Amino acid sequence: MPQRDTGIFDHGRPSHGAVRFALVFAALLIVLPAVAAEHGPSKAAKKEGTVEGPTFVKLPPIVLPVFNSQNKVTRQAGLVLALELTAGKTEADIEPNRRKLYDAFLTDLYTLYDQAGGANRVIEPSLIKQRLQETSERVLGPGIVHEVLIQQAFERARR
Numbered sequence: 140m141p142q143r144d145t146g147i148f149d150h151g152r153p154s155h156g157a158v159r160f161a162l163v164f165a166a167l168l169i170v171l172p173a174v175a176a177e178h179g180p181s182k183a184a185k186k187e188g189t190v191e192g193p194t195f196v197k198l199p200p201i202v203l204p205v206f207n208s209q210n211k212v213t214r215q216a217g218l219v220l221a222l223e224l225t226a227g228k229t230e231a232d233i234e235p236n237r238r239k240l241y242d243a244f245l246t247d248l249y250t251l252y253d254q255a256g257g258a259n260r261v262i263e264p265s266l267i268k269q270r271l272q273e274t275s276e277r278v279l280g281p282g283i284v285h286e287v288l289i290q291q292a293f294e295r296a297r298r
Contacts, residue, residue: 196221202217216248216293223285232283240275244274268288
């Protein structure tokens with residue numbers, strides 16, 4: 140059976156196209172792993188159990204009555220809060236003291252609402268965030284909660 144000419148070899152020698160293909164292929168084999176190592180995830184940086192970026196922990200909604208100076212409920216004020224944890228911290232870091240933190244938040248909010256009960260608005264976001272941040276540091280310790288976030292806030296008159 141006669142040999143068919145494939146164009147790759149001419150009488151035992153590689154053609155110019157085959158040499159170029161082999162050189163490009165070899166170069167890619169050398170370069171691609173280096174590029175992948177630069178742009179891929181670092182094995183040293185990705186340890187099991189570590190968290191990249193902040194973790195957010197949602198808390199149950201808090202709805203409390205607002206009393207006037209005659210101890211009458213005049214309205215309700217509600218908040219939906221979330222905690223932005225410091226990078227590297229997880230929800231497991233706050234879990235042992237979660238109920239204690241929630242109770243401390245309720246106490247602080249009752250106090251703040253009581254102090255501002257006669258005002259037009261009892262929810263002052265900057266004041267509430269600052270107070271709850273201090274409370275979270277007192278209950279959980281410093282460096283766990285980066286920021287207390289107010290996701291929703293409302294005040295509703297009592298009918």
